[in-house]
Amino acid sequence: MILVTGGCGYIGSHTVVELLSAGNEVLVLDNLSNSKVSVIDRVARIAGRAPRFVKADILDRKALDEVFKAHRIEAVIHFAGLKAVGESVAQPQRYYENNVAGTLVLLDAMAAAGVKQIVFSSSATVYGDPEVVPVSEAAPYRPASPYGRSKRMVEELLFDLYAADPEWRIAVLRYFNPVGAHPSAFIGEDPNGVPNNLMPYVTQVAIGQRPELSIFGDDYPTPDGTGIRDYIHVVDLALGHLAALTALSDAPTCLVANLGTGQGYSVKQVVDAFEKASGQRIPVKITGRRAGDVPCYFADPSYARTRLGWTAQRGLDDICRDAWRWQSWAAAHPEEL
Numbered sequence: 005m006i007l008v009t010g011g012c013g014y015i016g017s018h019t020v021v022e023l024l025s026a027g028n029e030v031l032v033l034d035n036l037s038n039s040k041v042s043v044i045d046r047v048a049r050i051a052g053r054a055p056r057f058v059k060a061d062i063l064d065r066k067a068l069d070e071v072f073k074a075h076r077i078e079a080v081i082h083f084a085g086l087k088a089v090g091e092s093v094a095q096p097q098r099y100y101e102n103n104v105a106g107t108l109v110l111l112d113a114m115a116a117a118g119v120k121q122i123v124f125s126s127s128a129t130v131y132g133d134p135e136v137v138p139v140s141e142a143a144p145y146r147p148a149s150p151y152g153r154s155k156r157m158v159e160e161l162l163f164d165l166y167a168a169d170p171e172w173r174i175a176v177l178r179y180f181n182p183v184g185a186h187p188s189a190f191i192g193e194d195p196n197g198v199p200n201n202l203m204p205y206v207t208q209v210a211i212g213q214r215p216e217l218s219i220f221g222d223d224y225p226t227p228d229g230t231g232i233r234d235y236i237h238v239v240d241l242a243l244g245h246l247a248a249l250t251a252l253s254d255a256p257t258c259l260v261a262n263l264g265t266g267q268g269y270s271v272k273q274v275v276d277a278f279e280k281a282s283g284q285r286i287p288v289k290i291t292g293r294r295a296g297d298v299p300c301y302f303a304d305p306s307y308a309r310t311r312l313g314w315t316a317q318r319g320l321d322d323i324c325r326d327a328w329r330w331q332s333w334a335a336a337h338p339e340e341l
């Protein structure tokens with residue numbers, strides 16, 4: 005059985021679908037601080053069977069011990085964490101407590117139970133504003149926020165753990181910009197309040213919840229002046245976790261892999277692609293740059309290809325089509341969320 009912390013969240017829920025579809029037994033542990041338990045039913049609708057679910061916090065050692073005692077867990081995929089960059093600047097202790105201390109408690113509970121296999125959700129945010137693009141895993145750490153530093157700390161914790169006990173099997177996955185939704189439309193990104201990220205903002209404008217998109221700067225040194233990112237379809241990202249688990253099943257190791265497409269798109273390109281895929285017009289206005297934003301980054305995904313045998317298969321049109329399907333379904337079925 006695979007334990008998925010944060011499995012009710014955006015990336016976790018898509019990964020649970022793929023794990024179940026591939027025949028795994030799955031136990032989701034989530035404190036529902038940024039998700040809804042209804043996602044379990046929607047995951048079951050897609051996969052044809054439900055994962056088990058425990059409402060618990062990764063900081064709760066007793067709850068974790070009970071989980072490891074009650075179930076034969078082979079591996080943990082660890083998504084649980086807080087992820088809002090701006091919020092992490094305002095509330096650093098909360099981020100270090102949840103993301104770093106929470107992971108420490110989880111790793112202790114795993115070690116006590118003899119479970120030494122973990123896939124960790126890290127982020128390309130650990131690279132900060134990279135000197136060279138595409139960004140390879142060898143690029144130096146330059147995280148620019150408490151959130152990014154919490155990810156770096158956990159990465160280093162995992163490296164030290166492996167150095168101390170090489171029986172561990174560890175995959176650190178650095179995600180670029182996860183977007184899109186499951187093509188069934190039953191699960192997708194469902195942010196609380198005003199979205200921080202581009203794609204959920206665009207879909208909320210398209211559905212009429214918000215009047216227009218603010219484009220944060222069109223004076224960057226990029227071809228159309230807007231920021232360039234590596235947008236990766238969340239289903240491709242989910243499949244990257246299955247590939248990582250397979251790689252870990254070979255032998256003890258500690259690997260670090262970028263999960264991105266290798267292709268960058270500007271904000272304007274995303275808006276154009278979304279308008280085409282959805283048939284909706286997205287009114288935009290250009291505003292000033294957002295503090296902390298970098299002009300351009302995208303992944304060098306070659307290590308994931310050779311080491312994990314994984315590459316992203318879905319493009320920007322698939323991303324926009326699936327994000328729009330999800331937003332449309334969610335708006336029409338508020339009682340199911």
Ligand code: NAD
Binds near residue numbers: 182
């Ligand atoms: P999400 O907020 O949708 O999912 C995280 C889940 O973890 C939520 O269901 C939340 O309720 C749960 N959670 C949070 N703290 C918990 C705790 N202490 N105990 C138990 N459950 C807890 O976020 P997501 O976008 O699915 O991200 C998943 C992981 O991937 C996070 O670690 C995030 O930092 C990382 N990541 C996300 C992105 C992105 O842009 N979405 C990019 C890079 C990395």
Ligand code: WQD
Binds near residue numbers: 087182220233294
């Ligand atoms: C993308 C582009 C914005 C909103 C963040 C985190 C990162 C990672 C992924 C977790 C940029 C522009 C955005 C809007 C806009 N998360 N934009 N108008 O900032 O690349 O990465 O999410 O690990 O850590 O920082 O993603 O979607 O916020 O922005 O013009 O309303 O869209 O300036 O160029 P970002 P994003």
